[in-house]
Amino acid sequence: MTPDLMDEGARRVRAHAEQEARGRTESGGRAAGFARVATPGEVDVAHGRILYLEDVHVAFDGFKAINGLHLDIAPGELRCIIGPNGAGKTTMMDIITGKTRPDRGTVFFGSTIDLLRHNEPEIAGLGIGRKFQKPTVFEQLSVFENLELALKTHKGVKHSMFFRLDSAQKDRLAEVLHTIHLAAEVTRQAGQLSHGQKQWLEIGMLLMQDPKLLLLDEPVAGMTDEETARTAELFLALKGRHSLMVVEHDMSFIRTISEKVTVLCDGAVLAEGTLDQVQADERVIEVYLGR
Numbered sequence: 001m002t003p004d005l006m007d008e009g010a011r012r013v014r015a016h017a018e019q020e021a022r023g024r025t026e027s028g029g030r031a032a033g034f035a036r037v038a039t040p041g042e043v044d045v046a047h048g049r050i051l052y053l054e055d056v057h058v059a060f061d062g063f064k065a066i067n068g069l070h071l072d073i074a075p076g077e078l079r080c081i082i083g084p085n086g087a088g089k090t091t092m093m094d095i096i097t098g099k100t101r102p103d104r105g106t107v108f109f110g111s112t113i114d115l116l117r118h119n120e121p122e123i124a125g126l127g128i129g130r131k132f133q134k135p136t137v138f139e140q141l142s143v144f145e146n147l148e149l150a151l152k153t154h155k156g157v158k159h160s161m162f163f164r165l166d167s168a169q170k171d172r173l174a175e176v177l178h179t180i181h182l183a184a185e186v187t188r189q190a191g192q193l194s195h196g197q198k199q200w201l202e203i204g205m206l207l208m209q210d211p212k213l214l215l216l217d218e219p220v221a222g223m224t225d226e227e228t229a230r231t232a233e234l235f236l237a238l239k240g241r242h243s244l245m246v247v248e249h250d251m252s253f254i255r256t257i258s259e260k261v262t263v264l265c266d267g268a269v270l271a272e273g274t275l276d277q278v279q280a281d282e283r284v285i286e287v288y289l290g291r
């Protein structure tokens with residue numbers, strides 16, 4: 001989910017919210033029980049859940065990729081998702097971000113936002129950022145320019161030329177630079193950064209949008225041991241302020257960052273608990289070793 005997509009989504013969510021408000025005035029109120037459209041930045045976590053999936057199903061040409069999936073993420077939690085190839089991890093992220101529509105089931109962001117009523121850019125605008133495995137930074141621009149670009153709320157040459165950061169945005173940019181360990185690289189061209197640094201820069205671009213929930217797909221694939229260790233530090237620093245869902249195959253990385261691990265298999269949750277607990281689970285051993 002690129003920052004551009006998040007900007008576009010924020011605009012669409014605002015437009016949607018305004019349209020909903022107009023609809024209420026004209027019709028005198030909406031049917032009770034409908035999920036309301038939250039204004040950007042507002043996620044109701046009073047029930048202790050930032051993300052809630054219940055009995056979600058998706059089939060591709062009859063093949064059940066997601067098959068009765070239940071999942072709950074608490075605000076500020078760092079949840080690790082593991083599972084063998086084809087378990088449905090990417091498809092689950094596709095459903096949360098609106099890229100794939102489930103055949104049935106419930107997918108809520110907080111307790112009031114029904115994500116199935118929103119499209120992909122709207123979901124990005126609601127504060128769900130997604131980082132794909134491959135870094136997609138703007139290689140010709142500097143680290144600073146990449147982060148600045150992530151803040152621009154209007155596209156187009158005119159706005160690009162006249163966009164200036166205000167002081168709060170400058171503070172935010174400095175804070176993000178520090179968080180992603182790139183303060184010393186601020187003027188460097190992104191194309192010259194190492195693979196790990198590019199990954200951090202892309203995470204920084206998402207952080208400029210202040211997402212509530214970050215979905216990270218195999219973030220340490222291809223990183224050196226040192227970069228992996230710094231990424232673990234970064235994620236531990238982010239949890240609490242943001243909720244994170246990390247899909248990863250690197251078990252030593254998972255061990256460093258995880259509290260609760262969810263094991264997916266055949267499109268459903270096979271086991272949940274600490275890494276030690278799930279690794280000792282016979283069913284988990286069977287799906288990893290028995291295939």
Ligand SMILES: Nc1ncnc2c1ncn2[C@@H]1O[C@H](COP(=O)(O)OP(=O)(O)OP(=O)(O)O)[C@@H](O)[C@H]1O
Nearest residue numbers: 060061063065083084085086087088089090091092
């Ligand atoms: N668009 C699609 N059309 C047909 N089958 C699909 C589609 N998307 C996913 N699948 C199938 O659904 C299953 C789950 O795939 P998914 O990519 O979600 O698994 P995964 O857990 O992310 O796997 P990996 O760890 O290999 O990335 C796989 O068998 C995959 O081939």
